Amino acid sequence: MIDIDVSLFMQIILTLALIYVLNKILYKPVRQFLQEREGRMGAMRAEAEKFERNAQQLLENYEQKLAEARRHGQVEREAMKEEARQVERRLLEESTQEAAARKQELMAELTAQIEAAKKDLLSKAEAFGLEIAQKILGRAL
Numbered sequence: 001m002i003d004i005d006v007s008l009f010m011q012i013i014l015t016l017a018l019i020y021v022l023n024k025i026l027y028k029p030v031r032q033f034l035q036e037r038e039g040r041m042g043a044m045r046a047e048a049e050k051f052e053r054n055a056q057q058l059l060e061n062y063e064q065k066l067a068e069a070r071r072h073g074q075v076e077r078e079a080m081k082e083e084a085r086q087v088e089r090r091l092l093e094e095s096t097q098e099a100a101a102r103k104q105e106l107m108a109e110l111t112a113q114i115e116a117a118k119k120d121l122l123s124k125a126e127a128f129g130l131e132i133a134q135k136i137l138g139r140a141l
Helices: 006-137
Strands: none
Touching: none
């Protein structure tokens, strides 16, 4: 059975003294350390979130600039293609005109040669006819 005597009060006093000492020496420093650690962890989390937001913003800026550069490149490429098409058309027209002019020159030259040959043949036609008639008849005319 439990006897209530001085030892019970001594046990209660010693237990309270032990709780007080443990609280001063162990529990308060550990709780303070845990609170400081929690504060540092919160600051680190906030800083990490800040860096993550910053990195996300930089990535979005990069992607936006990349898309803009692609659009600009596409516009420039189309402009260069159109310029090349215009140069091609101009060169084609110039070469077509040069070919037509050369053709006309050659046709004029050929026509002149044909006319000269006709005149030559017409001037010689009478002599040829006379010569052929003499050969056919076998006598001089």
